[in-house]
Amino acid sequence: MKIHIDEDRCVGGGQCVLAAPEVFDQRDDDGIVVLLQEQPADDLDHQVREAALLCPALAITLEETAP
Template identity: 60%
Template sequence: MHVSVDEDRCCGSGQCVLVAPAVFDQRDDDGVVVLLDAEPPVQVHAAVRDAAAVCPAAAITVSEEA
């Protein structure tokens, strides 16, 4: 799995951090998403997919290929 984020699209809702805190964080100054792990371990793949699905700005892209 490969994860990417579009910081320009991010609205800072923080849903990704709530769903997958091992993979996503937020900048302190504006709340924009910070990608902590672009190729997360298989144990968190389901959470990453969920985070992408709940992102209100569709700022998270998940590719199933590493």
């Protein structure tokens, strides 16, 4: 899976960081999401999907990649 972030849509809610702290962080100055891993390990799939679902601005999109 590959993660795409639309920083212009991000409202800094932080739900992604709570759901998957190994993959997402926030900038200190404005709270906008920072992607730590564009293609995280398979064992983080559940957390990443949860983060995308919880995002209030729908700023996180997931692209399925071939194995």
